[in-house]
Amino acid sequence: MRVTDSSWMEVQFSMVMQFGRSLRRRWLTVSVIALLSVVALVSIATRVPFSSEILRSRVTASLRDALDADVEIGTVGLRIFPQFEARVEHLVIRHRRRRAVPPLISVGTVTVDADVIGLWRRHVSHVKLEGLEIQIPPKDESDHHSSTAGGAQLIDGRQLTVDVLEAPGARLVILPKRTEKPPKTWELHQLRLESVSVNTTMPFKALLTNAVPPGQIATEGSLGPWQRDDPGDTPVQGRFTFEDADLGFFKGIDGTLSSVGSYGGSLGRIEVRGKTDTPDFMVKVSGQTVPLKTSYYAIVDGTNGDTRLEDVQASFLNTSLTAKGGVFDVKGVKGRLITLDVEIDRGRIEDVLRLAIASPRPSMTGALRLRTTFNLPPGDRDVIDKLRLNGHFMLERGRFTDAKTQQQIDGLSLRARGKPDVDTKRAVGSTFTGRFVLADGVLALPVVTFDVPGAVVELKGRYALRRETLAFAGELVMDAKLSETTTGFKSFLLKAVDPLFRREGKTVVPLRVTGTRDQPSFGLDMKRVFTRKDVAQRK
Numbered sequence: 001m002r003v004t005d006s007s008w009m010e011v012q013f014s015m016v017m018q019f020g021r022s023l024r025r026r027w028l029t030v031s032v033i034a035l036l037s038v039v040a041l042v043s044i045a046t047r048v049p050f051s052s053e054i055l056r057s058r059v060t061a062s063l064r065d066a067l068d069a070d071v072e073i074g075t076v077g078l079r080i081f082p083q084f085e086a087r088v089e090h091l092v093i094r095h096r097r098r099r100a101v102p103p104l105i106s107v108g109t110v111t112v113d114a115d116v117i118g119l120w121r122r123h124v125s126h127v128k129l130e131g132l133e134i135q136i137p138p139k140d141e142s143d144h145h146s147s148t149a150g151g152a153q154l155i156d157g158r159q160l161t162v163d164v165l166e167a168p169g170a171r172l173v174i175l176p177k178r179t180e181k182p183p184k185t186w187e188l189h190q191l192r193l194e195s196v197s198v199n200t201t202m203p204f205k206a207l208l209t210n211a212v213p214p215g216q217i218a219t220e221g222s223l224g225p226w227q228r229d230d231p232g233d234t235p236v237q238g239r240f241t242f243e244d245a246d247l248g249f250f251k252g253i254d255g256t257l258s259s260v261g262s263y264g265g266s267l268g269r270i271e272v273r274g275k276t277d278t279p280d281f282m283v284k285v286s287g288q289t290v291p292l293k294t295s296y297y298a299i300v301d302g303t304n305g306d307t308r309l310e311d312v313q314a315s316f317l318n319t320s321l322t323a324k325g326g327v328f329d330v331k332g333v334k335g336r337l338i339t340l341d342v343e344i345d346r347g348r349i350e351d352v353l354r355l356a357i358a359s360p361r362p363s364m365t366g367a368l369r370l371r372t373t374f375n376l377p378p379g380d381r382d383v384i385d386k387l388r389l390n391g392h393f394m395l396e397r398g399r400f401t402d403a404k405t406q407q408q409i410d411g412l413s414l415r416a417r418g419k420p421d422v423d424t425k426r427a428v429g430s431t432f433t434g435r436f437v438l439a440d441g442v443l444a445l446p447v448v449t450f451d452v453p454g455a456v457v458e459l460k461g462r463y464a465l466r467r468e469t470l471a472f473a474g475e476l477v478m479d480a481k482l483s484e485t486t487t488g489f490k491s492f493l494l495k496a497v498d499p500l501f502r503r504e505g506k507t508v509v510p511l512r513v514t515g516t517r518d519q520p521s522f523g524l525d526m527k528r529v530f531t532r533k534d535v536a537q538r539k
Helices: 005-047 052-067 116-120 349-356 403-416 488-494 532-538
Strands: 069-073 076-079 084-095 105-114 123-130 133-136 161-166 170-174 184-196 202-210 215-223 235-246 256-266 269-283 288-301 307-316 319-329 336-348 364-376 388-400 430-439 442-452 455-464 469-478 506-515 520-524
Touching: 052 069, 202 235, 235 269, 288 349, 319 364, 336 349, 349 364, 364 430, 388 403, 403 442, 403 455, 403 469, 455 506
Parallel strands: 123 161, 133 170
Antiparallel strands: 069 084, 076 084, 084 105, 105 123, 105 133, 161 184, 170 184, 184 202, 202 215, 215 235, 235 256, 256 269, 269 288, 288 307, 307 319, 319 336, 336 364, 364 388, 388 430, 430 442, 442 455, 455 469, 469 506, 506 520
16 A cells, blocks of 8 residues: 555654653643642651751640640750651750649650651650659649649640650659658659550550569559649559568568559549458567458558558458558658558457467467557557557457466366366356557556456456566456365365455455466465455455
């Protein structure tokens, strides 16, 4: 086929037109891509700082607005490629309206790792705080700008979020209301928070050492939203385990305590529910251990460290007790006062004696009921010397573990009923009731009654816990006459003095009890027998 010149020109023109249309499409595509790139760069530039000074300005403004605080920053280092990394030295955040209190937050070094896309989305992948110290001041009652109970104080607009924040070796310090008292300090060996933002609830994990008693606490829970007007109102909740707490830190007791529980509330007021287990609890004066378990509900005031013990349930061996009270600050004195109201409804005297007496075998057994106030003041003295008790007790079906002592009690009961010649192997149970006051290592008994079938002993006196010495005086009241407590010639002789000891149909014999716990001495108080006052009373 023959191609004419005109046909050839048409083909060439068509090809040129097609190439032009293709070229225009390519330029249009390139232009769109370029425009989108410019838009993206502008967007990124508004979020990603490209200089240290821009970063300093943005960090300062963000923290100032989010925390309503004054912000100070030392030096700032910045690297953009291949990954965004910022390093801030000496960050200090102070409460804007409370310049008299220490800085709210201070950090030695802040390291920020992120990527450009994440920053564009207002996300930072990782932040590490070295030398972090958070100091929570007491609530300022005069601050009219502080938050009300209406809820969280959210910040307007989308906030920057840190995916993971780690702060090894951090410190949380709760400042007391009274400046003369030391602050409550928690050493946080490990601290990790996730989804960190002032407007959110932030999951956290921490490992810390408790100061008193010393031991290690592992905890996880949630914190926030942050209350910028009053950080002490910031919500917190979680669970904890407390391991290897050394009770030997307190003078006079010993043992290794472990505890598990949960807590909730705010940094300034935390409600705690937990259980403790101390398999080797010991009061050192006895040198004997008992397995002690407790469950408790307490309210902790973070501003001064005071703890209200709303309900404590404790058990050791075969004895259970309940208590209510608290651990409170004492003005001008280092340490805290422990004050409790203690009740034992179903206890055993042998369990209590195991805590108080250095003997592998208790001197008595029996059912115990007890009510007492318990006050343990602060100070360096041994627990046994500074403990204060004031209460009353009842011991039922009490029996002495020493066979010789119990035989004397059995014999007393028989003679008091006028049956001195009856030989029985049955041990009688004794009932003890009385009031007691413990102070300075001495147990005072203003009144104690010892009751066996046929006889009642009423005593008052003192028992020194360390020396284990007895000093009591009182009366033995018997149903039988003195002459009826024995047989033979002795009975005949005693008939002459029966009237001297009889009063209102009972025989009343003045007694004294001395000696030691292991070797008590019971005797007739002859001085009181022949005093005019006693004789007159008997007549």
